[in-house]
Amino acid sequence: MSSWRSKRRIWDISQTLRPGLPVWPGDTDFAFDRTWKMEDGSPVNVGRMTMSTHSGTHGDAPLHYSADAPDIASVELDPYIGECLVVDATGVTGGEVNVGDLPHIESADRVLFRTFARFPHDEWDSGFTAIAAETIEWLALQGVKLIGTDAPSVDPQDSKTMAAHKAVLDHDMRILEGLVLDEVPEGRYELVALPLKVAGGDAGLCRAILRELAV
Numbered sequence: 001m002s003s004w005r006s007k008r009r010i011w012d013i014s015q016t017l018r019p020g021l022p023v024w025p026g027d028t029d030f031a032f033d034r035t036w037k038m039e040d041g042s043p044v045n046v047g048r049m050t051m052s053t054h055s056g057t058h059g060d061a062p063l064h065y066s067a068d069a070p071d072i073a074s075v076e077l078d079p080y081i082g083e084c085l086v087v088d089a090t091g092v093t094g095g096e097v098n099v100g101d102l103p104h105i106e107s108a109d110r111v112l113f114r115t116f117a118r119f120p121h122d123e124w125d126s127g128f129t130a131i132a133a134e135t136i137e138w139l140a141l142q143g144v145k146l147i148g149t150d151a152p153s154v155d156p157q158d159s160k161t162m163a164a165h166k167a168v169l170d171h172d173m174r175i176l177e178g179l180v181l182d183e184v185p186e187g188r189y190e191l192v193a194l195p196l197k198v199a200g201g202d203a204g205l206c207r208a209i210l211r212e213l214a215v
């Protein structure tokens with residue numbers, strides 16, 4: 001008998017989009033409803049959604065932090081697929097992940113940081129841990145093309161300088177935010193996290209997964 005289930009384990013590292021999803025203070029709430037309902041005699045159910053482009057798990061487009069930079073529909077997809085390193089940064093104090101907090105990194109194309117001991121699924125946590133601009137610079141020099149975090153931003157919530165986003169821009173890196181890494185041990189995985197192709201989009205929602213590497 002055949003099975004749909006792959007022999008390699010998959011971790012779904014996406015937030016579930018649903019009413020009540022915590023969003024950036026002041027940003028658009030996630031809403032979903034049905035425009036056609038089978039219970040009303042429609043042959044099918046059809047829904048609609050209203051949301052911020054930065055809802056839940058998403059990839060920022062360069063356009064989000066630089067006015068003339070590419071939108072999410074224009075960016076190449078290679079950074080969003082391939083081998084990645086998950087780093088446990090749950091022990092970091094002081095608000096941002098610094099170079100000294102990093103483990104020894106042999107080489108990595110993509111690095112994902114787990115900063116929450118327990119992901120805040122039900123409330124917004126303004127005190128999330130950001131990534132220092134120096135850390136991003138350092139990772140770029142190691143050849144890292146994509147940085148991911150379970151926090152809602154690589155910069156602190158009250159940042160006026162957006163230093164981490166600027167470092168990402170300087171090195172033409174890509175960012176994933178709002179990943180859920182609670183169940184994922186530190187180590188190497190295959191990442192697949194493709195942002196939705198929205199023309200003019202400053203970000204794209206992602207269904208993000210990690211898969212056990214082939215041995």
Ligand SMILES: Nc1ccccc1C(=O)C[C@H](N)C(=O)O
Nearest residue numbers: 024027054060152153154155177
């Ligand atoms: N929705 C916002 C409204 C105002 C200011 C920032 C945001 C963000 O979402 C920040 C974001 N997730 C980021 O890319 O760092």
Ligand SMILES: [Zn+2]
Nearest residue numbers: 054060177203
């Ligand atoms: Zn964002």
Ligand SMILES: [Zn+2]
Nearest residue numbers: 060153154177
């Ligand atoms: Zn961002």
